[in-house]
Amino acid sequence: MPGMxxxxxxxxAASASLALLATACTGQSGAGAGDDASKETTLTFxxxxxxxxxxxAVQDLVAGFEKAHPNIHVDVVGNMTDDKMNQAxxxxxxxxxxxxxxxxxxxxxKFCSSGALVDLNPFFEKSGVDPGKTFPKAMNEYTQFDxxxxxxxxxxxxxxxxxxxxxxxxxxxxxxxxTWSEFExxxxxxxxxxxxxxxxxxxxxxxxxxxxxxxHYLGQFSPTYFDKDGKSNVGKDPAFAQAFTVQKKLVxxxxxxxxxxxxxxxxxxxxxxxxxxxxxxxxxxLDGEWRLGMALDTKPKxxxxxxxxxxxxxxxxxxxxxxITGTIAGIAATSRKQxxxxxxxxxxxxxxxxxxxxxxxxxxxxxxLAALKSPKLKYDPRFKTFLEIAANPDSTTAPASxxxxxxxxxIQQFGYDYESGKATDLKKGLQQTARQIDTxxxxxx
Amino acid sequence: xxxLTLRAKHxxxxxxxxxxxxxxxxxxxxxxxxxxxxxxxxxxxxxDGFKPPAWVGTKNWAYVVEHYPLFWPALRNTLxxxxxxxxxxxxFGLGVGLLITRIKTATGVFRTLxxxxxxxxxxxxxxxxxxLLNPGTGPVDSLLDRAGLPTPGWFNxxxxxxxxxTLLALWGIGDLMVIFMAALLDVPKEQYExxxxxxxxxxxxxxxxxxxxxxxxxxFAVVTGVIQTMQYYTQPLIAGKVASGVIQGAGTQFxxxxxxxxxxxxxxxxxxxxxxxxxxxxACVVAxxxxxxxxxxTALLMRRRGGLIQAxxx
Numbered sequence: 023m024p025g026m027x028x029x030x031x032x033x034x035a036a037s038a039s040l041a042l043l044a045t046a047c048t049g050q051s052g053a054g055a056g057d058d059a060s061k062e063t064t065l066t067f068x069x070x071x072x073x074x075x076x077x078x079a080v081q082d083l084v085a086g087f088e089k090a091h092p093n094i095h096v097d098v099v100g101n102m103t104d105d106k107m108n109q110a111x112x113x114x115x116x117x118x119x120x121x122x123x124x125x126x127x128x129x130x131x132k133f134c135s136s137g138a139l140v141d142l143n144p145f146f147e148k149s150g151v152d153p154g155k156t157f158p159k160a161m162n163e164y165t166q167f168d169x170x171x172x173x174x175x176x177x178x179x180x181x182x183x184x185x186x187x188x189x190x191x192x193x194x195x196x197x198x199x200x201t202w203s204e205f206e207x208x209x210x211x212x213x214x215x216x217x218x219x220x221x222x223x224x225x226x227x228x229x230x231x232x233x234x235x236x237x238h239y240l241g242q243f244s245p246t247y248f249d250k251d252g253k254s255n256v257g258k259d260p261a262f263a264q265a266f267t268v269q270k271k272l273v274x275x276x277x278x279x280x281x282x283x284x285x286x287x288x289x290x291x292x293x294x295x296x297x298x299x300x301x302x303x304x305x306x307x308l309d310g311e312w313r314l315g316m317a318l319d320t321k322p323k324x325x326x327x328x329x330x331x332x333x334x335x336x337x338x339x340x341x342x343x344x345x346i347t348g349t350i351a352g353i354a355a356t357s358r359k360q361x362x363x364x365x366x367x368x369x370x371x372x373x374x375x376x377x378x379x380x381x382x383x384x385x386x387x388x389x390x391l392a393a394l395k396s397p398k399l400k401y402d403p404r405f406k407t408f409l410e411i412a413a414n415p416d417s418t419t420a421p422a423s424x425x426x427x428x429x430x431x432x433i434q435q436f437g438y439d440y441e442s443g444k445a446t447d448l449k450k451g452l453q454q455t456a457r458q459i460d461t462x463x464x465x466x467x
Numbered sequence: 468x469x470x471l472t473l474r475a476k477h478x479x480x481x482x483x484x485x486x487x488x489x490x491x492x493x494x495x496x497x498x499x500x501x502x503x504x505x506x507x508x509x510x511x512x513x514x515d516g517f518k519p520p521a522w523v524g525t526k527n528w529a530y531v532v533e534h535y536p537l538f539w540p541a542l543r544n545t546l547x548x549x550x551x552x553x554x555x556x557x558x559f560g561l562g563v564g565l566l567i568t569r570i571k572t573a574t575g576v577f578r579t580l581x582x583x584x585x586x587x588x589x590x591x592x593x594x595x596x597x598x599l600l601n602p603g604t605g606p607v608d609s610l611l612d613r614a615g616l617p618t619p620g621w622f623n624x625x626x627x628x629x630x631x632x633t634l635l636a637l638w639g640i641g642d643l644m645v646i647f648m649a650a651l652l653d654v655p656k657e658q659y660e661x662x663x664x665x666x667x668x669x670x671x672x673x674x675x676x677x678x679x680x681x682x683x684x685x686x687f688a689v690v691t692g693v694i695q696t697m698q699y700y701t702q703p704l705i706a707g708k709v710a711s712g713v714i715q716g717a718g719t720q721f722x723x724x725x726x727x728x729x730x731x732x733x734x735x736x737x738x739x740x741x742x743x744x745x746x747x748x749x750a751c752v753v754a755x756x757x758x759x760x761x762x763x764x765t766a767l768l769m770r771r772r773g774g775l776i777q778a779x780x781x
Contacts, residue, residue: 112516136517288603
């Protein structure tokens with residue numbers, strides 16, 4: 023084999039390394055709301071639902087719209103992930119969506135601040151609709167950023183407490199806990215150790231425990247994530263320290279981080295039939311309204327109870343609230359049919375019967391105050407708890423941010439460090455977390 | 468022949484050369500040169516894919532290096548994997564290659580057995596390993612426990628997650644085994660015979676006959692191993708996700724690196740920054756760090772070991 027010169031070596035190294043790199047650059051076309059919604063037109067609607075029953079529910083919803091607006095036709099495209107939607111919103115084009123529906127509220131700040139979705143305030147005003155009187159408070163909050171309302175709630179999710187009634191009876195517990203102190207006592211009573219592991223765990227408190235994320239815990243402590251200048255409040259608002267302390271106490275009381283993590287690794291996944299609440303391996307579960315149907319489908323060998331999550335002892339009067347999130351809908355800035363698109367968005371998100379029918383089919387919480395009270399809602403009596411949580415004015419959500427959910431993952435990351443004992447100084451850790459959030463937001467602006 | 472005719476002939480020759488080279492030149496420009504220049508350009512821009520790019524100077528560089536909390540853990544993990552995983556893979560691949568070339572019976576069966584794991588799709592293989600190494604229910608820890616040995620947390624323990632990934636990489640050693648087998652079978656038999664006549668021990672035959680003959684292949688394995696490890700994305704991401712129990716569903720937040728950022732690698736940061744945070748500028752910074760690192764490693768290895776030059780050819 024011939025020898026290689028120095029330049030050849032560098033050239034070969036460079037060529038090999040170049041293979042690591044790739045990039046893309048796209049633009050955004052101009053559009054507007056100059057179309058006539060009374061004329062014949064076809065809209066493209068992208069949504070994320072994928073299960074056959076859900077896809078049918080969306081089709082029925084759209085069919086109802088087309089019946090009410092015979093001149094507007096809708097091409098429905100399902101199973102679209104946020105990645106695909108973001109790409110389409112950036113590039114626009116003939117096949118790009120006019121209306122999108124995303125499962126996550128985390129991107130609302132990015133959608134609004136970047137102008138990817140149009141501000142719907144003028145549309146609401148033109149239609150004489152007051153969003154504050156139409157949607158529950160928390161849902162109203164997570165669909166806007168800095169006064170720009172670029173999204174509308176399209177059904178919602180409310181978080182509550184599921185509990186194993188049979189296990190409660192065996193442990194001599196007569197009612198679900200209302201405060202975190204009661205909750206800790208009950209969780210300990212419900213925990214049955216078996217050597218290094220558990221025969222039954224009262225509650226999985228770890229932040230990796232499916233829905234026991236920091237923001238879902240924090241919802242019960244009504245924190246103020248940002249001050250009026252938009253700076254992180256994590257280091258200042260005592261609600262954060264209180265929430266982290268409650269969770270850490272639970273972790274320590276129920277066996278410690280490492281033992282709980284090992285037990286968690288033995289358990290089934292969140293979306294499968296072997297979810298530990300279904301199997302009775304965990305007696306209480308923080309979860310969304312969808313868990314009820316999923317749990318009942320597995321025909322568990324115990325009675326399921328549903329209640330609001332506990333509240334801090336000093337906020338006992340707020341019992342009944344919960345964390346709220348949900349699906350959102352919006353109009354693409356690249357759409358040239360924005361007035362027609364508004365008719366579709368308005369129908370799907372505001373028409374009480376349409377919202378109720380959709381909620382009945384999808385088993386999510388309705389997203390308008392009128393629909394929450396509708397007698398046409400069909401549900402298991404236990405589902406009513408979630409309707410009440412959604413309508414509760416004390417219920418909370420995580421606000422939209424310019425860099426999406428990054429601040430939530432930063433808080434969650436500190437949560438992992440704190441629950442595992444890697445971080446021990448709570449005050450210092452929260453202050454560092456706040457600084458990191460501010461730095462990340464400054465980077466995104 | 469006049470000067471004019473000579474010049475015309477040279478020009479025609481140059482054009483012909485260029486024409487033959489053009490497919491490569493076009494490919495190189497479109498797929499290598501343009502992305503590289505764009506990456507450098509965007510590393511100095513604020514660009515989220517929605518608004519037009521805006522010049523920010525070295526702000527993205529300062530953010531990634533000084534303030535992005537995942538950068539240094541990812542860099543440390545990537546370097547750990549480059550040093551430990553690549554070394555072990557090359558040593559193990561060579562060892563298996565030597566073993567297979569010495570086996571006289573059922574050679575085909577053994578070759579197939581060792582090569583098959585390499586064909587397993589990375590996602591499926593990683594999920595299978597996460598199952599086997601599950602600290603609560605996995606058969607590996609059950610066996611270790613029965614034998615009275617310590618039972619590591621593997622993908623659930625930050626101390627053991629990278630060794631677990633290394634085990635996974637060693638399991639799929641088929642590619643290197645085949646390359647080393649071909650190289651080992653190519654070593655002239657006369658050299659072994661001469662060494663034996665000189666009274667060389669098996670180790671001396673390996674050290675002074677086998678190794679010099681296959682050194683370009685060893686170097687090839689190391690260089691490609693380093694580049695592959697720099698691009699290591701799928702296995703650590705899947706292992707972290709499966710072990711964490713967090714299935715990235717609609718509306719769920721998932722930061723890669725479980726447990727405790729121990730499975731974070733630089734390519735995961737490119738995705739995290741570029742496609743989860745829409746901070747393309749910072750993603751380009753991480754891509755350029757990867758570029759610089761892989762170039763430095765490759766140049767260093769090629770220069771120190773004399774590149775792809777066989778013994779006796781220097």
